[in-house]
Amino acid sequence: MRAIAFIALLGWLVTPAQAAEPQDWLQRMAKSAQQSFHGTFVYERNGNFSTHAVWHKAGADGVHERLLQLDGPAQEVLRVDGRPQCMSDGLADEMPDVQWSSRHLDAALLEKRYDLRVIGRSRVAGRSAVVLVLMPRDQHRYAFELHLDEETALPLKSLLISEKGQLLERFQFIDLDLSDAVKDEALLPSATCKPVSFNKVAELTQPWRAGWLPPGFELNQSLQRASPTSSDPVAYLMYGDGLARFSVFLEPLHGVAVEDSRRQLGPTAVVSRRMATADGDVMVTVVGEIPVGTAERVALSMQAAAATASSAQ
Known part of the structure; x- marks a missing residue:
């Protein structure tokens, strides 16, 4: 089953989206890394869920972000411009390859590898979102479904979908605050966050x-x-x-x-x-x-x- 049929079957899309170019949304998404925010998100993988808090602050000295797992082991990561500065002992032997939306997106290049479509609207964490689907043009990558905040283009929800229409991974905000600046104290790591060089x-x-x-x-x-x-x-x-x-x-x-x-x-x-x-x-x-x-x-x-x-x- 194709990913789009799979998405529609589960009813994730609610209303037709207003006319918009998917390339424009991708470019806005790339710039959303400069938006400061804090919130809580859930992460699903292999049928297992975990809940995380995130503090993300963009400023003249770069993008600082702290992630803290709220259930199970209290895993913690502090990054500056996507580069880990410290992490919990349980993560010390692994190099994290997960980056925030600060990755540099080139819509023109992505369009050569994915079929880009704006296919609907949704509501995530109480905020209106536009739904963008990226279908791979070859067998070397998976499909993405991105729910982008209508105001900031920040990804509120992301689904990774296999060629068989199976949900492989889910990231989704359940609470998000963009109204207040993130305080420096919120970015201070705990004693269990070990420096990484x-x-x-x-x-x-x-x-x-x-x-x-x-x-x-x-x-x-x-x-x-x-x-x-x-x-x-x-x-x-x-x-x-x-x-x-x-x-x-x-x-x-x-x-x-x-x-x-x-x-x-x-x-x-x-x-x-x-x-x-x-x-x-x-x-x-x-x-x-x-x-x-x-x-x-x-x-x-x-x-x-x-x-x-x-x-x-």
Whole structure:
């Protein structure tokens, strides 16, 4: 079942939207990161729900945001311009690839990869919203349904939908306040939020690149972090097409026995494979909200930059 039929069946759309260009809404959405707000949202994945508080403050010194899980473990993340500054112990061993709507959107480029449609209106967290659907033009990404605030274009609700019309992931505000400025005190992390520091991957002696990427995906950021099993840094590459995203981790194994694996955890594909290099075996892991077949092809294409240069000669 196509995603649009699935959406209509569940009755998420309430009235026809006023005439508007989807590209305009996407551009407004990109600018909505400069809107300060605080509120509460629910996140659904694999049938599990969690509730989170968010404080988001945009100013001359950048965009500061603090997220705090309100049920279950009190997980916490503090970010500045999308880059984590501290996170709870339970998150310390994971590089978060979830970014707020501050990601840079290029409607013209997205239109090459998605069929963009404004298909209705809805009401989320007591606010009127316009419903925008992005249907993928290939098999390398999923469909998105975005409920954008009519006043600010801030995403009030986001659904990630598979090619079979299955709901993979839901983000939805249940309370949102845009009327008051976020106070600096609200952005102060608790004692359980441990500082995070990253160095640029360009400083590594062994840089990496993907030999194949899904059309429209680009390298957004390259970092490195300490390995939990050795003194060698783990390379971390982040790719995106403006909406969909995935990350690639490359960790030296030093003789550690590991097996290749491929898993689909709700919307998230996790593919790991051992790769032989001149300096020893490396474990390549691709993690992201893309089909598992796409993630596997990316993992198989990873190359050491030095090897790529020599093969091109």
